[in-house]
Amino acid sequence: MIRVILELFRIMAIFLILGAVLGGLVGLIYASIGINVDYTSGGWLVGFAIIILLFVLYRNKLQFIGWYNGEGDENGDTITGGLLNWVQDGTYVLMMSSRVSKEAMLEIARSMK
Structure with a gap:
């Protein structure tokens, strides 16, 4: 049970920290070319894209290196x-x-x- 809770905190930390870093990086890139996406629908679109990117990254790689050892293939090698x-x-x-x-x-x- 404790491993499941630790894994949930790990998932939240990954999404919060990496999401903030990637969002800040995208904001800096937009600011460097003179575009302000704060409080616009473009900012929401960037945030949504970052969440999708982190979800795909988690499901493909980060899922297999956590604390929780569930059922199934641990390394994702089963085709x-x-x-x-x-x-x-x-x-x-x-x-x-x-x-x-x-x-x-x-x-x-x-x-x-």
Whole structure:
């Protein structure tokens, strides 16, 4: 339980600190070219883009180096899903999945022949 709480604080710290640093950096870049985005819709757009960037960064990399050791693949090495296509009896068959493993997709494809 304590690891879950520590992980939640870690996530909040990552978003607050990195979000503030990236927001300040973008503000400096805009200020250097003479554009003021404070209190405008452009500032909100930049903030939203930073949140999306941090979310993607967290889900792809930062999620696997925290305190919480949950179920599943710890290093993100398991390949699940993908795209499988082939031609069967003159028909082009396309199989896409994000939940079924690659081996299961190949087994399904072999059973269709």
